[in-house]
Every structure is written in C-alpha cells, then in structure tokens.
Amino acid sequence: MTRDIRDEQRGNPRFERGHAKLLELGDSGDAIFTALADVAPDMGRYVAEFVFGDLYGRGGLDDRQRQLVTLSLLTALGDTERQFAFHLNLALNAGVTPQEVVDALVHGLAFVGFPRTFNSLSTAKRVFAERGLLPVAPAPVAEAAAAG
Structure with missing residues (x-):
C-alpha cells in the first residue's frame, strides 16, 4: 500500500x-x-x-513574478518539460498572460539559446492549446526596433 x-x-x-x-x-x-x-x-x-x-x-515577489522567474529558470536548465508545464499552469492561474509568458521566453533567447527557448515555447503552445488560449497575439514592436 x-x-x-x-x-x-x-x-x-x-x-x-x-x-x-x-x-x-x-x-x-x-x-x-x-x-x-x-x-x-x-x-x-x-x-x-x-x-x-x-x-x-x-516577501519581495508576488505569485505572478515568482512564476515568470520559475519559467525562465526552467527554460535555462533545459530538459524540464513536465515541470515547465506544471509551473506554466500555475502561472496562468496566478494571472500571468500567455503573451507575458511568450515575451519572457523570447527575451531569454539571447541568454539561453534557440534550442531551450524553442523547447519551452513548444511546451507553452501545448499548454495554451489545452486551455483554449491559442492563438497568442504577437507582441507589439517597439518604435525604435521597428525603425531599425
């Protein structure tokens, strides 16, 4: 037992x-x-x-902030799909939006690389689909970035 x-x-x-x-x-x-x-x-x-x-x-961080930090750290670690999906669901329940998740992961691209970012985005896409949150609206492009 x-x-x-x-x-x-x-x-x-x-x-x-x-x-x-x-x-x-x-x-x-x-x-x-x-x-x-x-x-x-x-x-x-x-x-x-x-x-x-x-x-x-x-103290110091609210649940939304803690979850975004957790998702970023799990992405940096790599090979954490189960834990990433678990914490992504908690993040969404805490009020983090799909766009905020995507933006945080894309921001991390410069620090953790394409493979880990791609893997986390793929897991996020699956979780978003399960929760009926697709498509995720693209982030607005900042004026300075758009001007080149």
Whole structure:
C-alpha cells in the first residue's frame, strides 16, 4: 500500500502552508504527492514544505513574478518539460498572460539559446492549446526596433 504523505503531515505548519499555496495557485495538489508516492513519497513533502511553504512564503515577489522567474529558470536548465508545464499552469492561474509568458521566453533567447527557448515555447503552445488560449497575439514592436 502506498503511503499518503498528506495524511502523515497534518499539523506540520510548513507542509500545510505549502499545500495551501498549491491549492491557491489552482493545482489539485495531487500530482506532486502521487507522482512518486510508490518510490519516494517524501518528495511531495519536500516540494510542499520547501518550495511552496518556505520559498513562496518569502516577501519581495508576488505569485505572478515568482512564476515568470520559475519559467525562465526552467527554460535555462533545459530538459524540464513536465515541470515547465506544471509551473506554466500555475502561472496562468496566478494571472500571468500567455503573451507575458511568450515575451519572457523570447527575451531569454539571447541568454539561453534557440534550442531551450524553442523547447519551452513548444511546451507553452501545448499548454495554451489545452486551455483554449491559442492563438497568442504577437507582441507589439517597439518604435525604435521597428525603425531599425
């Protein structure tokens, strides 16, 4: 029988704060607890406590900003399609627009390169399609850039 770490962690303030943040951002909270429950059930607890309990509890950035930073960092890391899609859904739930996501990823092109940017944009396109958010309007071209 697989352990349900959520039952074991009732009363743990870090865990409860993190689980509440996951629910607030619109995730059912089940995915991080069930994905590895039969191999490493504590992974869900670590994510809930540290990432969503501690890091998201810090001041300085709001949830929208945190998600844009997270998407940018996952793009820079590469090979993070599952995590990117997960955080993209949280970003959209937090009020980040598809255009803001695309603009942030395209801006990162100069720093992380074409392959990683292309991969993240491809994952974003899939998530946008699943949520009925396509097409994404192109960003307006700044006057100075248009003038050449």
